[in-house]
Amino acid sequence: MKNSIQRMGNITIVGLKAISRNKLRSFLTALGIIIGVGCVIAVVAIGNGATKSVENTINSLGTNYIMVFPGASTSGGARMFTGNSALTPEDAEGIKQECPAVSYVSPTVRTAAQVVAGELNWGTSIQGASTDYPLIRSWNVAQGTFFTDADVKAAAKVCVVGSTVVDNLFPNADAIGQIVRIKNVPFRVVGVLEKKGGNMMGQDQDDTIIAPYTTVMKRLSGKTKLDMIQVSAASADQVQEAQNQVDAYLRQRHRIPPGGDADFQMRSQEEIAQTQAASMGILRNLLLAIAAVSLFVGGIGIMNIMLVSVTERTREIGIRMAIGAKGRHVMLQFLFEAVTLAIVGGVIGVGMGVGASVLVARFLKWPIIVTPTSILMSFGVAAAVGIFFGFYPARKAARLDPIDALRYE
Amino acid sequence: MAKPVIEIRDLTKVYKMGDFEVRALNGVNLTVDTGEFVAIMGPSGSGKSTLMNILGCLDRPTAGTYLLDDVDVSQLDRDERAVIRNAKIGFVFQSFNLLARTSAVENTELPLLYGEFGWARAQRRKAAMDALHRVGLQGREQNQPSQLSGGQQQRVAIARALVTNPAILLADEPTGNLDSQTSEEIMGIFQALNDEGKTVVLITHEPDIAEHAKRIVHVRDGVIQQDQRIAQRRAAAAKRAAS
Numbered sequence: 049m050k051n052s053i054q055r056m057g058n059i060t061i062v063g064l065k066a067i068s069r070n071k072l073r074s075f076l077t078a079l080g081i082i083i084g085v086g087c088v089i090a091v092v093a094i095g096n097g098a099t100k101s102v103e104n105t106i107n108s109l110g111t112n113y114i115m116v117f118p119g120a121s122t123s124g125g126a127r128m129f130t131g132n133s134a135l136t137p138e139d140a141e142g143i144k145q146e147c148p149a150v151s152y153v154s155p156t157v158r159t160a161a162q163v164v165a166g167e168l169n170w171g172t173s174i175q176g177a178s179t180d181y182p183l184i185r186s187w188n189v190a191q192g193t194f195f196t197d198a199d200v201k202a203a204a205k206v207c208v209v210g211s212t213v214v215d216n217l218f219p220n221a222d223a224i225g226q227i228v229r230i231k232n233v234p235f236r237v238v239g240v241l242e243k244k245g246g247n248m249m250g251q252d253q254d255d256t257i258i259a260p261y262t263t264v265m266k267r268l269s270g271k272t273k274l275d276m277i278q279v280s281a282a283s284a285d286q287v288q289e290a291q292n293q294v295d296a297y298l299r300q301r302h303r304i305p306p307g308g309d310a311d312f313q314m315r316s317q318e319e320i321a322q323t324q325a326a327s328m329g330i331l332r333n334l335l336l337a338i339a340a341v342s343l344f345v346g347g348i349g350i351m352n353i354m355l356v357s358v359t360e361r362t363r364e365i366g367i368r369m370a371i372g373a374k375g376r377h378v379m380l381q382f383l384f385e386a387v388t389l390a391i392v393g394g395v396i397g398v399g400m401g402v403g404a405s406v407l408v409a410r411f412l413k414w415p416i417i418v419t420p421t422s423i424l425m426s427f428g429v430a431a432a433v434g435i436f437f438g439f440y441p442a443r444k445a446a447r448l449d450p451i452d453a454l455r456y457e
Numbered sequence: 458m459a460k461p462v463i464e465i466r467d468l469t470k471v472y473k474m475g476d477f478e479v480r481a482l483n484g485v486n487l488t489v490d491t492g493e494f495v496a497i498m499g500p501s502g503s504g505k506s507t508l509m510n511i512l513g514c515l516d517r518p519t520a521g522t523y524l525l526d527d528v529d530v531s532q533l534d535r536d537e538r539a540v541i542r543n544a545k546i547g548f549v550f551q552s553f554n555l556l557a558r559t560s561a562v563e564n565t566e567l568p569l570l571y572g573e574f575g576w577a578r579a580q581r582r583k584a585a586m587d588a589l590h591r592v593g594l595q596g597r598e599q600n601q602p603s604q605l606s607g608g609q610q611q612r613v614a615i616a617r618a619l620v621t622n623p624a625i626l627l628a629d630e631p632t633g634n635l636d637s638q639t640s641e642e643i644m645g646i647f648q649a650l651n652d653e654g655k656t657v658v659l660i661t662h663e664p665d666i667a668e669h670a671k672r673i674v675h676v677r678d679g680v681i682q683q684d685q686r687i688a689q690r691r692a693a694a695a696k697r698a699a700s
Binding site for chain 1: 542550572
């Protein structure tokens with residue numbers, strides 16, 4: 049027993065020496081596993097991070113959040129999404145007044161523009177909203193004030209800006225009271241929004257300017273319809289009720305018969321979360337499938353090289369057998385080589401995967417979550433790949449006839 | 458009276474090649490006593506290699522018995538033969554068969570990694586060093602085969618064969634890849650080891666190499682044709698100095 053344990057140790061050393069004798073080849077052999085394991089680690093880390101990020105942003109919308117946006121419309125019998133919105137500021141006003149389960153409503157219009165302040169300019173998105181917006185999104189101003197209902201009524205040329213816009217337009221100065229020119233229209237900055245970070249799509253939510261929707265419609269976009277109505281239910285329990293009320297109210301206003309196609313759609317925070325989770329899940333499964341394929345290819349690479357190695361080292365196998373190696377000793381040696389290659393590949397792969405995740409996190413501003421489970425799993429899979437794909441070549445080596453092996457040129 | 462280390466009775470080896478049967482060995486009887494130096498000679502196709510494979514427990518006979526060191530090894534399976542090869546037989550091959558990129562001392566240690574020795578690392582190293590010194594390779598222990606001459610490589614191979622202290626040294630054309638002067642040196646080593654009591658079985662087709670032995674066995678057509686004892690063996694010209 050003691051002898052066989054010692055012999056195992058000896059054979060392990062033999063295998064290690066064979067690997068270190070062929071460093072470049074060993075590395076190339078392990079490369080498939082390195083890439084495969086790296087992919088798994090990175091995908092899982094990024095996937096977990098993205099899921100977390102989605103949860104965060106969706107939760108930051110507030111559990112009461114409901115989005116009403118234009119839907120398919122029927123014109124002359126042809127049903128299609130025309131891109132022409134049927135939602136008007138009056139719809140929004142009506143929702144607020146007629147739907148008891150709704151507490152806040154903000155008409156929303158969006159446009160994008162190059163914004164100029166002094167010498168500097170910055171391309172950003174412009175959102176038109178009402179004074180309910182900060183209440184709906186639970187997004188307050190850090191400095192100054194939000195614009196007022198009077199500003200909205202008067203279509204005043206005032207705005208609040210996100211922190212990214214401040215960083216780019218007023219790097220050294222206080223933004224409050226400054227003038228920014230949006231499409232040549234001067235707007236006075238009255239407030240700076242709190243920093244909110246990236247959203248689930250990796251977009252920087254702080255890279256925005258919010259102005260009264262009336263001003264944006266009149267002065268910037270020239271639109272008369274809304275891009276969206278953002279609604280907040282009175283409480284989390286009343287989301288469904290609020291949706292029903294908004295639906296009934298808008299159908300009535302837009303004269304849509306019961307059962308007819310509505311010219312608007314609604315999404316609650318929960319529905320958005322589900323859609324996002326589903327698409328994230330698909331993306332993650334896709335990437336995991338790619339990672340699995342590359343692990344498989346890596347395994348085939350190991351098998352290939354081990355087969356070459358067995359053929360190339362037939363003589364060596366013959367020598368070892370002649371001087372007393374049993375079939376299983378030779379088998380263990382080659383199996384150990386394959387598993388070591390796979391596990392070393394796994395270790396390097398974990399390092400590369402974590403590195404890649406960190407890079408992705410930096411560029412996409414996603415949080416990454418490297419879990420011990422994914423690392424352990426990758427190791428396990430790498431070792432299993434080594435055993436699985438190393439088995440056939442190792443058995444081939446073990447079954448060689450010593451006489452033929454010694455004679456092999 | 459020396460006791461026999463090899464006893465072969467009615468040894469037959471038949472290879473089946475499709476419908477043909479090739480009788481490579483056809484009833485061989487041979488006894489080798491401890492301390493003998495036997496050369497087995499024969500032209501190619503004589504059954505000499507088959508005999509050597511069976512003597513070396515690399516192959517097993519179709520019929521007949523083979524007692525090696527009082528153990529019947531004729532019907533052992535692969536693994537059992539591996540154990541016997543490790544413990545009882547020291548191989549020396551024509552093409553040296555050392556592991557490349559592996560130092561002389563590690564090559565010499567190799568058989569100790571597989572057997573039932575249970576030796577510690579230091580003990581193995583010492584045994585390997587002793588064996589290398591016995592074949593005159595002091596100072597070359599760490600050299601790899603590519604840094605050694607042919608003669609030196611064959612000395613490493615002999616040291617590897619010696620390290621387990623086997624019952625027989627089995628040398629298959631050990632001088633086939635060497636020039637005549639180096640061949641003499643190698644034969645000198647075998648003679649010196651034989652003088653120290655080692656049993657040596659040499660397979661060769663060169664008469665002047667065979668003459669270094671004390672007994673020459675001629676094999677032809679699968680049988681032993683002639684078994685002659687040499688009264689005065691030919692002394693190797695060179696002694697065991699490091700070359």
